[in-house]
Amino acid sequence: MIEYLKSIGGLDDIVSENKMSLDLIIPAVRNDLIAVRNFSLIKAYKVQVPIYGIQATEDYGVDVRDIQKWALLTDKKFKLVQFSGNHFYMLDQWKKLADYLQSLCKIQIE
Template sequence: MTGASTTSAASWLRRFHPRPKDGPRLICFPHAGGSASYYFRMSRVLHLSMEVAAVQYPGRQDRRMEPPVEDITQLADLITRELRDAEPRPTVLFGHSMGAMVAFEVARRLERDGNLPLALFASGRRAPSTVRAASQPMHLRDDAHIVTELRALSGTDNQILEDEQLLAMILPVLRSDYRAVETYEYVPGPLLRCPIVSLVGTDDPQATIAEVQAWAGHTTGGFDLRVFDGGHFYLDTRTDEVAGVIQKRYSAGVS
């Protein structure tokens, strides 16, 4: 299934606060089933020192009538196409879980174009080159299994999980996102030249410390690992702290 490839940048990027005249741009990529609004708090913390824009994938919120994109590389192609037309600014990429994969592929494309990002922040996701033992893909499991997985990851409000109408709305999109993640195949290529900062929760079942450390092998530009208390969605309660890490390194006036 394809997304709306003819949409404008306004259809892909959401800004929740006024952007400063100067400073870098932070592009935020949501997790599977997530939307741009997940980064509202990040924007609130950082918007005085940098432009914060969150990607809105097709199939959710105000783009809910558009079919989801079920291929990570195609999604990266579409987003990169829009970023090429954006106002030139030094750019930092931040992605959580599925978003880290999309951000990585976008970074590869930007560098191929000669637009070196300031950094890639890869949160809650093992390195693309790591491989786990095969298991039944989530996108092929029934709804009950997916709901059980959501409960285990503690990233979805229980009120939503107990509301059949809301579940009927979010499960098809989530299943499409799982399909995109689980059918993604890492293709070796030139290493990134921008630094990579990997972030992970201490109790994340989706990404071990060793798997996250492997991001170091994907760049020649330097690597940093940050570990936070929490699980896969540690970011829910650590947004201010993570924003502080970004701000300290890439706030307005810092190159």
């Protein structure tokens, strides 16, 4: 698990050598991976709200076609937006991501 997280840019050497940090991170990541593995579109119900997919352009572990499948889960709008970077792009682009999310909130209010 640690090597996998390092390979996708999500774990630096300082964190990977800190047992307390790993005790917090590893269970959360493991549960996320289990949830992704067990998710099934067959059992899913459509929601009545728009879905906005976000992907990193250099996240080679996530296929854009898998993200586009989220469009099947809504009767409303689906939009895919890509940010440059790897799986953890938000660490470097948190301001750009926050601005985008804030713009979505404004759209929904207006």
